[in-house]
Amino acid sequence: MFFGRLFDYGAGVDASGADAYRNDGVGTAVALVNAVTACGADASDEGLREILLAFKYAAAELSAPEASTLRRWARDLRPVFEAEDVTAAVALLNGLLAAVPMQPHISDHGLGPHMHYAVSGAALPDRLRAHTAMGLATLVCEYGVDRLGVCALDDCDRVYADLNRGRRRRYCSRACLNRGGVAAFRARRRTPGP
Numbered sequence: 001m002f003f004g005r006l007f008d009y010g011a012g013v014d015a016s017g018a019d020a021y022r023n024d025g026v027g028t029a030v031a032l033v034n035a036v037t038a039c040g041a042d043a044s045d046e047g048l049r050e051i052l053l054a055f056k057y058a059a060a061e062l063s064a065p066e067a068s069t070l071r072r073w074a075r076d077l078r079p080v081f082e083a084e085d086v087t088a089a090v091a092l093l094n095g096l097l098a099a100v101p102m103q104p105h106i107s108d109h110g111l112g113p114h115m116h117y118a119v120s121g122a123a124l125p126d127r128l129r130a131h132t133a134m135g136l137a138t139l140v141c142e143y144g145v146d147r148l149g150v151c152a153l154d155d156c157d158r159v160y161a162d163l164n165r166g167r168r169r170r171y172c173s174r175a176c177l178n179r180g181g182v183a184a185f186r187a188r189r190r191t192p193g194p
């Protein structure tokens with residue numbers, strides 16, 4: 001299975017295990033977009049470094065220019081989550097895929113054979129750009145564009161990716177899901193019965 005590990009509710013930055021490293025270009029994209037474009041998040045160099053480490057990138061030496069590149073990339077990725085329909089999402093994703101030098105190849109480095117998409121030896125920003133663009137493109141092609149979205153709560157602008165089979169996700173996190181459920185429950189109680 002392409003997505004060996006579900007990006008569950010409540011996962012902020014959670015990418016433990018080799019499967020996550022292999023497959024979680026989607027999770028990396030969500031974490032990066034939320035850190036850089038959602039209100040109240042931490043887009044500092046240190047904040048970005050923590051995300052990269054959580055997703056198993058060797059990021060100890062992330063430079064200030066590289067961090068700037070990642071922030072620009074996060075702002076480029078966000079519209080994919082906001083896309084109105086599949087045509088818009090595909091146009092955006094094809095633009096992103098064309099913007100990154102890619103040379104798909106199989107790598108190992110102790111994790112077992114898995115795909116790398118960037119040119120061999122590419123710098124970290126290009127590896128991340130290739131990984132996240134391929135992750136989102138594969139998700140849209142295999143599962144549909146409605147697997148990507150922005151949190152349904154009015155006061156939350158975090159994005160999410162829904163990798164769960166047969167479940168329609170609308171919130172960025174367990175916390176927002178609970179708040180949304182309570183609001184809907186109160187609204188129903190205020191509505192007079194027949």
Ligand SMILES: [Zn+2]
Binds near residue numbers: 109116
């Ligand atoms: Zn690898």
Ligand SMILES: [Zn+2]
Binds near residue numbers: 172173
């Ligand atoms: Zn939310």
